Structures are given as structure tokens and as C-alpha cells.
Amino acid sequence: MNAYQPRDIETKWQQRWAETQLYKTDEDPSKPKYYALEQFPYPSGEGLHMGHTRVYSIGDVVARFYRMNGYRVLHPMGADAFGLPAENAAIQRGVAPRDWTLKNMERIREEQKKVGASYDWDRYFGSCTPDYYKFTQWLFLLFYERGLAYRKQAMVNWCPTCSTVLANEQVEDGKCWRCDAEVIKKELEQWFLRITDYAERLLNDLDQLTEWPERVVAMQRNWIGKSEGAHVTFVIPELEDITVFTTRPDTLYGVSYMVVAPEHPLLPQLIAGKENEEVIQQFVTEMNKQSEMERTASDADKIGYFTGSYAVHPLTGEQVPIWVANYVLMDYGTGAVMGVPAHDERDFQFAQKYSLPIRHVIKPVDGVIENPDTTVYTDEGVLFESGPFNGMLKQEAITAISLHLEEKGLGGKMTNYRLRDWLISRQRYWGAPIPMVYCDDCGVVPVPKEELPVQLPEDVVFTGKENPITTSRAFLETSCPQCGGKARRETDTMDTFMDSSWYFFRFTDAANDELPFAPEKVNQWMQVDEYIGGIEHAILHLLYSRFFTKVLYDAGMVNVSEPFKSLLTQGMVLKDGFKMSKSKGNVVSPLEIIDQYGADTARLFILFAAPPDRDLDWNDSGVEGSYRFLGRVWRLFEQHHQLLQSEIQPAGSLDKDAKDLNRLLHQTIKKVTEDIKDRSQFNTAISSMMELVNGMYTYPEHADQGIMKDALQKLVIMLAPFVPHITEEIWEQMGHTDSIHLQPWPNFNPDALVQDEVEIVIQLNGKVKERCTVPAKASKEEIETTVMDQPKVQGLLEGKTIRKVIVIPGRLVNIVAN
Structure with missing residues (x-):
């Protein structure tokens, strides 16, 4: 009996698949399409980890399953290759980011091939290559043409360690998402995309995503953060007016003070020549060093100063003192709030600390507020001390006061969103250059699309303290595309989420050198039918990808407004209770497992050990158990080699043993099919095939061998998407000359499931x-x-x-x- 030798088998078949281009995308329009996509990896110096192996194995099962079910399948792979890690690695090692990244891309690609993934390698690309980022720049210009890209001076999140700006979404608990450094505020002129123009559509279209995990939809909904309320204008004599957004216009008569954010653009005028001017200037400097999380935490001390200025209450005409405080953020609403301490816990704390008036204007319908000086009333109630609105219920008053403000030209109904425009400027080298120039005569001028790509300069100096692009004089100095005069190039590069927000479109037409993709090709494949990746991208990447898709839909380039039909967010791979990481010393490399047990064992274990959306605890004995199971499968086919070469067919009338095995076989076909297609439960699909193998081992020799032969043939086909190498070898030894991965998927017979x-x-x-x-x-x-x-x-x-x-x-x- 031949022993199971995974290393020899896997090397053989990986070479054979490459030579025959077995996984080249089938373009036959007569077949239904299926687009299976895993999130492409960042090519770091550490190579693949078991988390990568898990997501690739899941995606590969799906792609192989649909291919065997008669679909033309698009299953591509690439590299999310721009970003700070490569640049930092280059600085540390004295190598060019391009060389570092391309070397890592090639190594990861070889590791992916060792896993046995069925990618169409002809469509492979890295986002750092000019033939890709040329079209990232092309799409930026499309946004600019459509009024969705703009430049403005703004207070931004600045990572002092990475020396670059971060989008709000890239600040986690007040720290840089890349390096964990404390983020500070800094004023810079930056490029933004108007994602807020699409806030309502991004919110409403979540209802279409019925095949997304509910928690991801909830995370997106919360991030967009829609609030219904009113905007209210407070007039400041001899200065600009201040507008606030509130969800509680019914409490307007309870306003006893106003608060502006330390970053509010009107603050310098409010404090000019006032008693607290120097103190507040120092306070603003301190606030710029604090994160939003620190300033707005529920247990954070409320700190504020009176500006010395007053605003006019829009309904009473009363003089309202204006304060500046740490708990108000410029990024939410208008950067100013009205203080209603009687009906807001945060305002109450601030008012108590600084002895500001507390005015109740809502009370219980059938009672009074006891201890009004120490009570915050937020429940339903009726208005009093509110002029013509006395006696109204809360909801009635919200509408009535909003309409009254609108009639007076001092406000009205308003919808507000937590979502802010996407800040895409980065002051680093390793990213796609923003294709704009600055001319003294013409102003800001886009680079013509026919002149793209604007390539990254190579004559740069990496100091770690400044944007390396600013050190290249040859890059900086250019001519204006409009007047031909002297101009300077934009030195900021784009946020790397720009690259990953459209790569799934590029895979449909990866060789196009005229356009990002041809509409007729992208519309053959989109939407992505199954998108597989980590829950950590539930907000950033998915939100930006949805935004890009809607813009391209509006531009007539695609016929879908949502990119991903179904989303599978796989859990983490843990060891000793922690996520695998070098710092914890608990990393298991997939190459170690492949070298010892084979890729099929690695795939089988990682698919069998837990449902795909749950965290998986690494278990060495589980790996050995998967290896032993494949050994059992191998021996089962070796023992029945002669039977498989024979012409034996199932008898017309089956005895009890044959009926039982036949029933088990068709139960397994039904279970595996439904687990892959309808439930994405690969662990239970494997479990059912293990039960079938057990049943085949106990099947009597005297029973109908035609049923045994049929079960063996169908078993190896069902196992093929999970363990592609061993099944390909078994299939060949059975006498077949064509690949098992081109065989039709077996159908179950409902009659066989009926028990006598x-x-x-x-x-x-x-x-x-x-x-x-x-x-x-x-x-x-x-x-x-x-x-x-x-x-x-x-x-x-x-x-x-x-x-x-x-x-x-x-x-x-x-x-x-x-």
C-alpha cells in the first residue's frame, strides 16, 4: 500500500495547475457568474500567518464549489501594497519602499500558491505599481470633476510618530491605528472627499445588505450616526452668528449658556481683548494635544472658560454667555452647543462646576420636579416656562419650535450625521501622489488624465521627520497644464484606503491600460457574490468601498450601487487565548504546518476547528487529527483501488446495508451542499464527510460493492474544494485524466433519504x-x-x-x- 506523502503530492499538483492554467477565469457568457473575493493582504515582511490561511481557505472552498456547480468563477488575488509599514521598514533597513514591497509581494504570492489557492494569477496586481495607481489618480480626478474632492484648511488628527495626518476612522481610542502613538490636533490644508454628500444613501442602502452580518450593518449605521433635530442661530452683535445643532429644540427656553469647541474658528474673535484671552489661548494649545476620546469620556473632568462674549437667545432676546470647553468637538455638529443643564447630564455637570443657572422647562405631565437644583430631567413631559409653547408635550414642541425658528429665519428642522468628510491627504512617501499642481496664475489645477500616472520620485531623502517627497526638487517643479507657466506639484499622497476602495472593480478588467475598467466587463461580474475578510474592516474599508461604488454608479461606470452582495467576516486565530502576534511569541506560521503535515492538513484543520465567523483556538492535536483523517481517506481509496478500476454498478435492488450506506451518502451530499451554499458552515460540512468515511469503513465486504464504489467517487469530489491536492491525486489514481476540480458537483437523491x-x-x-x-x-x-x-x-x-x-x-x- 502506498503511503500518503503530502509534500510530493502538493508540489506535483501545484506545478500541474500552473502549467495547464487550470484556474484561469472562464469567460463563457452562457454560464451563470460567481465572483468570490478575499480581502487582499498587505505585503509586510512577516509573510502569511494562520489568519491569512483561514480567509484564503474559506474563499477557495467557495470558488471551487461554484466552479464545480457550473458557474464561471472570478477568483482573483492582489496586494494592498502602499502604506506606512513599508516606508518605515525602508527607513529602518536603508532600502527603497518599492524594492521592499515588491520582494514581499512575491514571497506572499509563493506562500499563497503553497496553500493551494485557485487564483487566476493573470489578474494579479499590487496597488503600488504605476499601472494601478495611475487609475487611483484617474478616479481622484473623477471625484474632483464631480465636485466631490476639495481642499481646505482644517484641524486634523496628526500622528507625531508617523508624521502624517489620520482620518477620524484611523484614530482608535485616541491613538494612531498603525503605531499606537497619541494623536494630536494640528491645522493643515488638506484634501477631502465629500462622503457626507452620500450619507443618507449610505445609510438607507444598508437595508439592501440582507446577506451581511447584522453586527457589521449596525457598526456602519452607528458610524454614519444620523440624528434628527434642528439648527438654531444665536446672533452675536458685531460678529458672525453661531449656529448649533440640537436634537432637543423643545428645551430651547432652558438655555443658560453656550459652549464652543477649542478649535472653533470664531473663538479668536470672541476672546480678543477679553480678560481670559491668554488663559484660553493656552487652554486651546493643551486641547490640541488631547485625543477626542480623552476629552469626551464620561468620567473626564469638564473644563471650560468664559470667553467674555455673549450671544442673543433667538426666542427670548436674553444675553447668553459664551464659554469654551473641552467636551465640545469641532467634528460633531457645528462645533458649538447650547447649554441646557436642567435636561442634559453633561451640561448639568458643567453648570454645577461653574455655578451657571439651571432652568427647568419640561416637567412630568402629572407632577412637578422635586429638588430642581440637583435634578436632571430627561424623560417625556410637558413644557412650562416656555412662552407660547407652554403645555405642549415634548414631541409636539420639537416640531412647533423648529417651525417657529424657521419662520423667524433663525433655524429650522435639520438632519445631522456623525460621519465627516473623508480626509485623504497623507504627508508620507509610499502612497499614490495626488495629481494636482499649484500655479500662481491659475491656482489649483488638475493634471490631465492623459498625463497620468504622476509617478513617485526616486530621488528622495527619508529623514523620518518630513514628507520625503518634498526633498525631490525634480518632482516639485513642474509646468502648469493650463498656462504652461511655472507650477509646483502637490506633495501629499493619498490615504491607502483609496487604493482598496476600488480594487474589486479592477480585477474584472486588470489588463486595461486606457481606463480603470471597461463598463461592459465590470458589469459582467459585479457585485462581488461573496466577500471574505476580517471584522476589523467593518467600518473603514467597507464604508469607503460603498462610497466609491455609489460615485461610480452615478458616473455611469457601473450598474451596481453596492459592491458586495454577501459578506463573511471570519474570526481571529488565537493561541493560548491571544491573537497570534510576534510580540506575544505565539505565532504559528502556515509554512511550518505545510512543511510538516501538508497544505491540505492546514486547510482542513482551519476550516474544521470552528465556524468561520467565530474565533479559532489553535490546537496542535487538532492539526494532527486532521492529518490522521486524511490518512484514513487515503487508505480507504488504496484499499478499494481494484473496485474503483472495475465496471461494477449498484444493484437494482439494494439490501439493508447498501440502503443504509446509500442513504448516508445522499444525506452527506445534501448536508455539504447546503452548508457551503446556504450557511457557510464549513466545519459541519467536514464533520458530515467524516461520518460518511466512518460508515464506509464499517460497510461489510459482502454488501453491494456498486454502492461502495459510488460513495467513494462522490466522496472524493465533495472533499475536493476543501483538500484539493490529495483529492486530485486520488482522482488520477482512479484512472481519470481530467482534473477533479472540473467535475460536476454531485446531486442528492431525495428518494434515497427515505427510510424503510x-x-x-x-x-x-x-x-x-x-x-x-x-x-x-x-x-x-x-x-x-x-x-x-x-x-x-x-x-x-x-x-x-x-x-x-x-x-x-x-x-x-x-x-x-x-
């Missing part, structure tokens, strides 16, 4: 005493007769009086007796 007999439980007074077999279609009366004829039952009932017999067909008979 069923085992039922016999209970006496609710306790199990015996079991027996009865015809599956037996009536209640026939079942009862059969049970009563059982010798053991007759012995148990001797001397007892039967009170009742309860028959549940197919399950049990309960005899009540005393």
Missing part, C-alpha cells in the same frame, strides 16, 4: 426502557401493536394496569401504567 424502517424509543412512565425498529410508514395502531409484542415490554407490564399509551410516530411510545 426507523428506530423508536419505548418509555414506561416517561423513562426509557427499550428500543425497537418499526416500518417508517407504520400507523399509530401498528406501532403500538409492535411495541406491545416486545418480550421485554410484556415483562415490564406484568402485574400493572395500562392507563394510557402515547405514540409519536418515528420517535417514541410512552406507556403510562401503575
